[in-house]
Amino acid sequence: MTEMIETKKFENGFELILVNKPGFSKKFAGIIVDYGSSDLTKEDLAYAGSAHFLEHKLFAKQDGDISEVFEENGANVNAFTSVNETMYYAVFVDNLEKNLQLLFKLIGEPFFTEENVAKEREIIVQELRMYQDEPYWRLNQALMNNLYQNEPLSLDIAGSEESLARISPASLLAIYRKYYTAEKMKLVIAGDVHFANIVKAVAPLVNALPVTTTPMTNPVFDQMGVHNERITLTGKTAHPRLIIGLKLPDFKQFLPSNDLMQTLIEIMLDSKFGELSTSYHSLQQDELLQQEPYLSVSYTRQGNYAKIMAQTDQPDEVVERLLTTLNDGEFSKPIFELQKKELIAKSFRTMDAIDNLAIEVAESRIEDEDYLLNVERLQQITYEQYVELVSAVMAQTRVTVAVLEKEQGES
Missing domain, CATH: 3.30.830.10 (Metalloenzyme, LuxS/M16 peptidase-like)
Structure with a gap:
């Protein structure tokens, strides 16, 4: 490609x-x-x-x-x-x-x-x-x-x-x-x-464009700590909400491509908390979730992070169960293979959506990545490599929890 x-x-x-x-x-x-x-x-x-x-x-x-x-x-x-x-x-x-x-x-x-x-x-x-x-x-x-x-x-x-x-x-x-x-x-x-x-x-x-006369370096402020393990807010909300935040290490320690490492973390989170996961179905069966958790992973020059967002009337129990699943060290080969196929298929569909394809290429190039090459690299990643890489990243990850509770007296 x-x-x-x-x-x-x-x-x-x-x-x-x-x-x-x-x-x-x-x-x-x-x-x-x-x-x-x-x-x-x-x-x-x-x-x-x-x-x-x-x-x-x-x-x-x-x-x-x-x-x-x-x-x-x-x-x-x-x-x-x-x-x-x-x-x-x-x-x-x-x-x-x-x-x-x-x-x-x-x-x-x-x-x-x-x-x-x-x-x-x-x-x-x-x-x-x-x-x-x-x-x-x-x-x-x-x-x-x-x-x-x-x-x-x-x-x-x-x-x-x-x-x-x-x-x-x-x-x-x-x-x-x-x-x-x-x-x-x-x-x-x-x-x-x-x-x-x-x-x-x-x-x-x-x-005709101007050029820089003084070389600049992009500032990096990131420190790997988190300031509080948990913070709690109150406000107007139909159901309490929570976000588990993951402060991820520098992906370049593990792979030359930030994009590819981001994709592997996304697969891991989806396998643990997505609609096909045992964790999600267990929480649904116990009527603890209002909807499927929203999952995201981001890498930036200033730091990498991921979020697990959920709505629940029992935030303490859900946080405990989500964190237990996050740290259980278990991986699913069938879900990995399925997610990998779906992501590759999505990438091929993007080839026909000219504006989406161009934006993907532009964003990857600005970060010294190669969108099309990373699709090929994803095809070559084995389950064993995936487990090893994700485990190494998670070993250096710091976790914090933010919860929004209902205001007192709110029904």
Whole structure:
């Protein structure tokens, strides 16, 4: 599958990646920036939320909202911010060169004013206030702060009302100039296009991008401890909720690929707590769960973590049983083989979803990973290797629990 990819590294460090999809009429073009919500130095923590703020405000140009121009060219444009990257992308059928020019204008021409920054700040503050009332948001923030106290990973992607109040046109422009440089960007194009034509079309746009004058290293704050083994909150909720947080060690100790190690941890959690697991069916039979636990695994430059989320009227008993299962050292070969097949099948289905495929490739490349190669590597992993690798990771994992109880008097 790796033959689908063609790449070119320009002299200024910008990388072009083409995902060949012969016969596809739909095209995808996206620029991913190696800068996300947690890429903050300790001095920059006061401006938490700047990556997300920038993502929103770069659509504002002196002549109006650039998304309207994309629409005129038959393109759907969107963007997202995650912990370690920001991506701007468009999906379309025709007008490839025009949409590429617009994409470079989107990320290359900031227009920040006191008025449009104040307007955006108010919008984001209102969004924050809305989801701060959500029980899982409160619980998740408490858990992340317990895992990564006073570190970027403990902060919401959107920041806080306090940090948003500090963001100004000047601070946004300073952060933009620091991170939106050629060597921190990659352009991913997917579709039935000719690579040489793309190189020729984007070369002048790439060469016009600024470059970093001072080399930067991404800050790493992570310590392997947790601040409290358990924290308990109270709030308005129909059923008590809980999150078991796993502070995972550096995956590169065990495998050269973070992506692949993340996948193996996901398989382990699903085998222990997913819908096919003995643990889940036992908890369901005893009427202790409101729904199947939600499981997630994340790796970032600032630390790796996993979460097991559940709703239950008996949080103490459920926590005890989940932790017992987590630490029992037991693995299921049939579930491993089934999960492995399903993940590989899902990866192959992604090959036909051009936008999903391009985003997967872009996100993996920004982390020096190879999405397509990792699919092949997963096929080669044996059950014995899986058990050995996951056991080694779990031996270095620290665990904390966050519980949201009902307020007293709430029925």
